[in-house]
Amino acid sequence: MRVLVSTIGSRGEAQPVTALAVQLKELGAEVKVVAPPDFEDLVTGNGIGFTPVGPLLRTVAAVRRTREELGKLVEETVREQFRVVGAAADGADVLVAGGALQHATRSVSESIGAYYVYASFCANTLPSPHHAPPAMLGNVPVNGTAEENLASWEQHRLLFASSRESLNAERAELGLAPIDDVRDHIFGDAPWLAADPVLGPWPGPGDLVQTGAWLADDQRPLDPVLAEFLDAGEPPVYFGLGSMRSAQDAAKNAIEAARELGRRVVLQRGWADLQLTDDATDCIAIGEVNQQALFRRVAAIVHHGGAGTTTTAAAAGTPQVVLPHMYDQYYWGNQVERLNIGRSASALTAEVLDEALRLADDAAKTGPRIRTDGARVAAECLMAL
Numbered sequence: 001m002r003v004l005v006s007t008i009g010s011r012g013e014a015q016p017v018t019a020l021a022v023q024l025k026e027l028g029a030e031v032k033v034v035a036p037p038d039f040e041d042l043v044t045g046n047g048i049g050f051t052p053v054g055p056l057l058r059t060v061a062a063v064r065r066t067r068e069e070l071g072k073l074v075e076e077t078v079r080e081q082f083r084v085v086g087a088a089a090d091g092a093d094v095l096v097a098g099g100a101l102q103h104a105t106r107s108v109s110e111s112i113g114a115y116y117v118y119a120s121f122c123a124n125t126l127p128s129p130h131h132a133p134p135a136m137l138g139n140v141p142v143n144g145t146a147e148e149n150l151a152s153w154e155q156h157r158l159l160f161a162s163s164r165e166s167l168n169a170e171r172a173e174l175g176l177a178p179i180d181d182v183r184d185h186i187f188g189d190a191p192w193l194a195a196d197p198v199l200g201p202w203p204g205p206g207d208l209v210q211t212g213a214w215l216a217d218d219q220r221p222l223d224p225v226l227a228e229f230l231d232a233g234e235p236p237v238y239f240g241l242g243s244m245r246s247a248q249d250a251a252k253n254a255i256e257a258a259r260e261l262g263r264r265v266v267l268q269r270g271w272a273d274l275q276l277t278d279d280a281t282d283c284i285a286i287g288e289v290n291q292q293a294l295f296r297r298v299a300a301i302v303h304h305g306g307a308g309t310t311t312t313a314a315a316a317g318t319p320q321v322v323l324p325h326m327y328d329q330y331y332w333g334n335q336v337e338r339l340n341i342g343r344s345a346s347a348l349t350a351e352v353l354d355e356a357l358r359l360a361d362d363a364a365k366t367g368p369r370i371r372t373d374g375a376r377v378a379a380e381c382l383m384a385l
Helices: 013-025 037-044 058-062 067-088 105-112 148-157 161-173 183-187 225-232 249-260 291-295 307-317 330-338 350-357 359-367 374-385
Strands: 002-006 031-037 047-050 092-099 115-120 237-239 267-270 283-288 300-303 320-322 342-344
Touching: 002 013, 002 067, 013 031, 013 037, 013 092, 013 249, 013 307, 013 374, 031 037, 031 067, 037 047, 067 105, 067 161, 092 105, 105 115, 105 161, 105 183, 115 183, 148 183, 161 183, 161 249, 225 267, 225 283, 237 249, 249 267, 249 350, 291 307, 300 307, 307 320, 307 330, 307 359, 320 330, 320 350, 330 342, 330 350
Parallel strands: 002 031, 002 092, 031 047, 092 115, 237 267, 237 300, 267 283, 300 320, 320 342
Antiparallel strands: none
16 A cells, blocks of 8 residues: 655644555555654654755744735645645545645545555644634634534634635646535545544544554654753752744743752753753753653643643653644643643743642642554554545
8 A cells, every 4th residue: 555644834734644655564554654844854764755845934923924924825736735735646646634724635535546544633623612712813712512622613714715715726727526615625524633532532423543653753862962861859840832933031031940849950942942041050951852751750841732742641650731823732631631741831840830830739640541553553443445
């Protein structure tokens, strides 16, 4: 079987699709990944064929855009996706779209007669009367009644309409009929949910395939300098915001909050290039890291609320504080609070951090309940098609 797995998202989407690709390869599939160029080393380092799509996301994420500029960017992205995915999918039996805004993948699958799967990494990115849609363009919907939630989902559908003309122009080039509903076209008739059923269950209605989160088995050792820091005292607080833009005040606030409680800090620089506020030995700044290994050795995990980071933190059995910025991150903050394994807040304070630290027992009990075989389950489902 030949499988193409495609995403245009940040590391939170590139990492799980890579985990899926690794499992598919182990089961004997011929697999390639299409992803932004930022993640070439991640994919090829796992022995998977890689095709870049679009510009460096790290550069794109650093620029704030107006709604009109975002619309133009979407149009350019649609054209680029059709060009790249169309070429990379030659001879594929199955195409998997991992995450949001996969405009080309289903159309390309139609044009070559391949099977199509859309996989979401978070339940609230799929329509349901039981939850509001994710935050988009600065709007953060709030869960309401079934009628209110469905009304929010209708507004969510309209956000995709601006790309309909571009999408249909590309479909016409492939000899395909136009579509009217862009969002539901991308989601397909039977989307999958690649999220942990304890941490992010599907509320219904209707059944779908919920595989569990697509987590990589990360065997990388911790950097010796970081390991030495961890060994030198009590478990520190981890602070990192991944690919989020953030002011340096965020790092300053985190360090102050931890110090107020007598805690050391591991600061991950991330795409915002966060920096330490001084040269004191109670803090260390790091780059890319094996989160699975690190999160088991810290007292609390403060992060932006991405699906992968939230799941890895939960599986580590370590309390967490979610500082949501956008999209599904507010949902994950709510789920962390629902399970009483952490807190969600607009900013980190000593009081919020202290509340989270007091939930260590609940977090430790939840950790073993988080599935780590989701990528394998998904790969086996695909191989059985």
